[in-house]
Amino acid sequence: MSRVLNFSAGPSAIPLAVLERAQAEFTDYHGLGFSIMEVSHRGKVFEELHNNAIAKVREFYNIGDDYAVLFLQGGATLQFAQIPLNIYAGGVAEYANTGVWTQKAIKEAKIQNINYKVVASSEDVKFDHIPKVEFSDNADYGYICSNNTIYGTQYSTLPSPKCPLVVDSSSDLLSREIDFKAHNIGLFYGGAQKNAGPAGITIVIVKKDLAARVKDSVPTPLRYTTQIEANSLANTPPTFGIYMFDLVLDWIKEQGGLSAINKINMQKAAMIYNQIDSSSFYRGFAKKDSRSLMNVSFTTDNAELDMKFVKEAEENSMIGLKGHRILGGLRASIYNAVSLDDLKTLCEFMREFERKNG
Template sequence: MNRVLNFSAGPSAIPLSVLERAKAEFTSYKGMGFSIMEISHRGKVFDALHNAAIEKIRKFYNVSDDYAVLFLQGGATLQFAQVPMNLYNGGVAQYVNTGVWTTKAIKEAKIQSINYEVVASSEETKFDRIPENIKFSDDADYAYICSNNTIYGTQYAKLPDTKCPLVVDSSSDLLSRELDFNTKNIGMFYGGAQKNAGPAGITLVIIRKDLAARVKDNVPTPLRYTTQIEANSLANTPPTFGIYMFDLVLDWINEQGGLKAIHELNKQKAKYLYDFIDNSSFYQAHAKVGSRSLMNVSYTTPNADLDALFVKEAEANNMIGLKGHRILGGLRASIYNAVTLDNVKTLVEFMKEFERKNG
């Protein structure tokens, strides 16, 4: 099989064993003679799969019954609007701006004319770091962060401690490290699946039920978290194949040793790549030490022409997805869970040779 090394930022690499299992079951799920896409989302077969996936998520993140686990549609982008629509409670909502995705979330808060504050930002240094000494008000309606920033390659090493409910957009580091919901005041935790948990089209939302109950009567019924909580995500037809793939990825994570083992491997991969970049006079990482993402490594060569040549030659060597985001430019290697350490080592060997020829 001629498979390329996939460093795309999203949709991104899915473990080969997951793809192969989905292929084997595509026309006959567990030998039952039908595809999981062909059956009712309210039938016993899909119901069992759906609830099993929810329980696996609860176990991974130590999620209590105080929270609902939802599979929603509309992408993480819809959550930018849905969060203030449902969770704003007449006080103040506070945001940390660390890049494009939080900028978009802040824009949605402004559109809804809620009282919001940007309490910290790294915009003036081109979002090359996570702000230090972030202070949220104890009585804020919620505090909002994006835990990992795909474009700029920054990530919170740990989530901030808050007394007000913390809302976390974890789209690009979902299921990449352990998180105990009992040790953080997490009000809501969400992320699109297309980075670490399967194909695009499904958004995981874990939300405290008492926060969801804040919703006002003027919020449209389909956009209320309570609507989906009451229906176990089945208020409308869910993305059944996406949930099936999500469940397969959860099984794969278990097979790797769980989130702790996944995190250790992610640290190894990132260290290997950053160490090479930092010891090179040819490449330069965008994110500052202490704020660097384990998921997305954004970097440059000495000029834009060489960046473009790098992408072209990488593709000729069966490596895709290394072009940087159009906003930042440069290069980016997304090294999500499905990317192996050997994949990263192959990339570094290519980078060494490219530097030798062009440095």
């Protein structure tokens, strides 16, 4: 079997060890003679897997019983609407606008006709950095996207407001340790498909007292309280996605946990940014103080060379390096599953491409 090096932004690379374990258990889960996809989500077998995954999330993020860990569907897109539906309390909701995904969240707040305010933005410079943000102490919540896949920007340190902080962590989920208490995180969520498993499962970690704000007018299936009371089983959950997510959690633990994963991610990012910075041929997009450890957006001298880069990379078994259609250029997504050796191979290709075309 020959596998490519996958630098896709999402759905993206999954650790090979995880895929191989899933393959081995696909038709015979733990020697029980059936696939995990074939059994009831309310049976003991799935219940044990489900609760073990929740326990691992709690351990990684060091959160207590005041938080609920939910496995939902609908991706980040549904959360853009579900968050104000559930936790807006009639005051003001404040947003930091750092790219397309926060713009979409702000749009949903506007549709719901709540009182919202954009308190920080880098839109005027095409979102090339994370702006300084200060949320009001009495805001219903302050909203950020911790990592921006398109522009390659990331909060190196999350804000620590007095109001509850809401964090869209879709593209840096499980990539570093987060102190929920220090940052007063009220709700933390992310789609798994970028850094934590396959598409189809959204992890939502929400403070129970925050979820209790929900109004009676909110449809029952859209209430966090509905899923909290049912342990995410109010409706049939994405069982195979949760199974795969659980395997990824095991893999992260085998690597040494989030602290060890973050050290590797920092090494990978340093490697490719050093390659860009030492070259007059490549140019990074994000400002240096806002650079992402997950998504590296850059470009060559022109669009024609960018397309040639993508084509030749694919010929050399490297996929996913075309930039997002909004920004153009090139992008390498270097999530947890991308190894240091993968980065070395990419940087070697970048040097050779520059030698031939510079």
